[in-house]
Amino acid sequence: MQNQGKVTIPEHFNGYPGIAHGGIVAAILDETAGRSILLDGDFDELFVTLKLETTFRNLTPTGVELTAVGWVIRRSAHKAKVAAELRLPDGTVTAKCEALVVRPPKDVADRWEPEKKFWKVDSDRL
Numbered sequence: 001m002q003n004q005g006k007v008t009i010p011e012h013f014n015g016y017p018g019i020a021h022g023g024i025v026a027a028i029l030d031e032t033a034g035r036s037i038l039l040d041g042d043f044d045e046l047f048v049t050l051k052l053e054t055t056f057r058n059l060t061p062t063g064v065e066l067t068a069v070g071w072v073i074r075r076s077a078h079k080a081k082v083a084a085e086l087r088l089p090d091g092t093v094t095a096k097c098e099a100l101v102v103r104p105p106k107d108v109a110d111r112w113e114p115e116k117k118f119w120k121v122d123s124d125r126l
Contacts (some may be wrong), residue, residue: 003036003070005081006087009062018061022095025086028068028113029097033084036070037101046109046116047080060086060094078103 005018005026015021030052060066070084085096103109 001039008065011062025060025095026054029084032068032070033082033099048104050102051100054097056095058094
C-alpha cells in the first residue's frame with residue numbers, strides 16, 4: 001500500500017531562488033516514508049528513523065504542487081525499510097529516499113504516548 005499526499009513548498013524554504021532547500025526535501029521524504037509504516041500495519045505503531053539515504057535526481061521547485069509517495073519495502077517486528085519519492089505534476093521524480101526505521105526504546109515510546117492520536121494516518125482519505 002502506498003501513502004500519498006500533496007505538498008507545495010513555500011518560497012521561504014528556497015535553497016536558491018525558486019528551488020527548495022535539500023534539507024526540506026529530505027524532511028518531506030523522511031516523513032512520507034515513515035508514515036507508510038502506519039498504513040502497512042497497526043495505526044498505533046511507532047517507529048523512528050535510524051538511517052535516511054536521499055538521492056536528488058532533479059531540482060525541486062518551490063510554489064508548485066508536488067506529490068509525495070511513500071511505501072514499505074520490508075518489515076519485521078522491530079524495524080522496517082521504507083521508501084518515498086517526491087514528484088512533479090508531470091510525474092518526474094525530483095528526489096527519492098530509502099530509510100531504515102526502528103522501534104524506539106520503551107521508555108522513549110511511553111513518553112510519546114499522549115502524542116500518538118495526532119500521528120494517525122487516515123487511510124480513508126488516501
